[in-house]
Amino acid sequence: xxxxxxxxxxxxxxxxxxxxxxxxxxxxxxxxxxxxxxxxxxxxxxxxxxxxxxxxxxxxxxxxxxxxxxxxxxxxxxxxxxxxxxxxxxxxxxxxxxxxxxxxxxxxxxxxxxxxxxxxxxxxxxxxxxxxxxxxxxxxxxxxxxxxxxxxxxxxxxxxxxxxxxxxxxxxxxxxxxxxxxxxxxxxxxxxxxxxxxxxxxxxxxxxxxxxxxxxxxxxxxxxxxxxxxxxxxxxxxxxxxxxxxxxxxxxxxxxxxxxxxxxxxxxxxxxxxxxxxxxxxxxxxxxxxxxxxxxxxxxxxxxxxxxxx
Ligand code: NCD
Numbered sequence: 001x002x003x004x005x006x007x008x009x010x011x012x013x014x015x016x017x018x019x020x021x022x023x024x025x026x027x028x029x030x031x032x033x034x035x036x037x038x039x040x041x042x043x044x045x046x047x048x049x050x051x052x053x054x055x056x057x058x059x060x061x062x063x064x065x066x067x068x069x070x071x072x073x074x075x076x077x078x079x080x081x082x083x084x085x086x087x088x089x090x091x092x093x094x095x096x097x098x099x100x101x102x103x104x105x106x107x108x109x110x111x112x113x114x115x116x117x118x119x120x121x122x123x124x125x126x127x128x129x130x131x132x133x134x135x136x137x138x139x140x141x142x143x144x145x146x147x148x149x150x151x152x153x154x155x156x157x158x159x160x161x162x163x164x165x166x167x168x169x170x171x172x173x174x175x176x177x178x179x180x181x182x183x184x185x186x187x188x189x190x191x192x193x194x195x196x197x198x199x200x201x202x203x204x205x206x207x208x209x210x211x212x213x214x215x216x217x218x219x220x221x222x223x224x225x226x227x228x229x230x231x232x233x234x235x236x237x238x239x240x241x242x243x244x245x246x247x248x249x250x251x252x253x254x255x256x257x258x259x260x261x262x263x264x265x266x267x268x269x270x271x272x273x274x275x276x277x278x279x280x281x282x283x284x285x286x287x288x289x290x291x292x293x294x295x296x297x298x299x300x301x302x303x304x305x306x307x308x309x310x
Contacts, residue, residue: 003022004306008129009304010116010117010136010182011116011129011138013180015178017182020029020182022085022302024142024145026298027294027297030297031266031291039278042072044071044072044300044301047146048075049068049073049075049076049105049106050075050077050098051068051130051171052095052106052108053077053079053080053109053130054076055109057131058083059105060137061130061261064107064296067294067298067300073300074101079280079284081194083133088147091222092123093119093195095232101268102169103125103126104125105125105304106126106128109132109134110133111133112132112133113133113135114135116132132170135170135173137170137174138266139296140170140175140210140300141174141179143177143261143288143291143296144175145182147182147262147287147288148160148184148219148262149182151260156183157185158218159187159218160218160219161187161202161213161217162175162187163190163220163221163272164245165190165223165224165234166194167193167250168193168226168229168230169193169223176202176204186204186234187205187206189209189210189213190245194234195297209253211251214259215255218259218260219261220260220261221262221263222272223272223281224266225238225241225272237270240269241271242270245272246274247277249274249280249292261273261285262279265288273310275286
């Protein structure tokens with residue numbers, strides 16, 4: 001297969017396993033290209049991309065922008081902090097205005113789950129979900145699985161535990177879908193108060209005990225505590241959370257085997273990970289960042305291939 005089965009990247013839920021494999025194969029090629037002295041290719045020349053960020057972002061926004069520049073696309077950037085959203089404009093109006101400028105692809109991050117699905121139904125452009133509230137963050141899950149594939153050769157059969165604030169994390173849900181589709185075993189770990197109610201329907205097992213989880217897994221994908229999404233106290237204090245669920249060198253040294261540590265960033269150093277773990281040889285956190293650019297180039301390239309030229 002050399003074409004995606006979807007017209008937009010709205011969530012991992014909508015992808016076939018063959019889509020993910022195609023994205024990885026395409027990312028392999030782009031990774032080779034961006035490792036060379038001349039990193040730019042003309043693949044997306046004359047394609048215009050709007051990056052619409054209605055929520056804060058550093059990594060994802062920079063990563064998309066770099067991927068777009070490496071592909072020679074024309075880019076416009078928009079952030080809600082400095083926009084007319086504050087003046088009461090609707091999402092559809094904002095985006096229609098931007099599309100009147102003849103945009104081909106929209107990359108959107110939005111606090112409302114389903115924002116990207118809404119756009120895909122109402123707007124004539126390819127939509128990429130760069131994170132919609134607590135729902136999905138598909139490019140993050142793709143780059144996470146891609147980094148596991150790079151480290152171990154394949155994702156199938158690997159045991160991955162996602163640790164921390166599963167309840168508020170779009171990274172967790174997208175990871176669960178993506179890893180499952182690729183044949184990995186996925187479980188979660190963290191305090192029960194940070195576990196979503198639908199864990200059972202997702203058929204994901206839960207470890208309350210960090211040590212047990214780490215002894216079970218090959219890879220621990222550690223999440224940030226999303227304080228900005230927590231309207232009540234889900235645990236007594238960050239210090240207490242760190243004592244029970246924080247991973248430091250002592251915890252890793254106490255295990256019977258070596259495991260790989262991942263984190264989507266930004267890290268709360270000293271809370272979910274200590275610095276000596278985040279910066280250790282166990283960690284592939286910076287590989288994730290590097291792979292993010294190749295994965296986003298692949299997604300943009302494959303979706304651009306579906307644009308009908310008039
Ligand atoms: C994640 C996000 O925004 O969902 N970060 C990211 O995309 N690099 C995770 C987080 O904010 O903790």
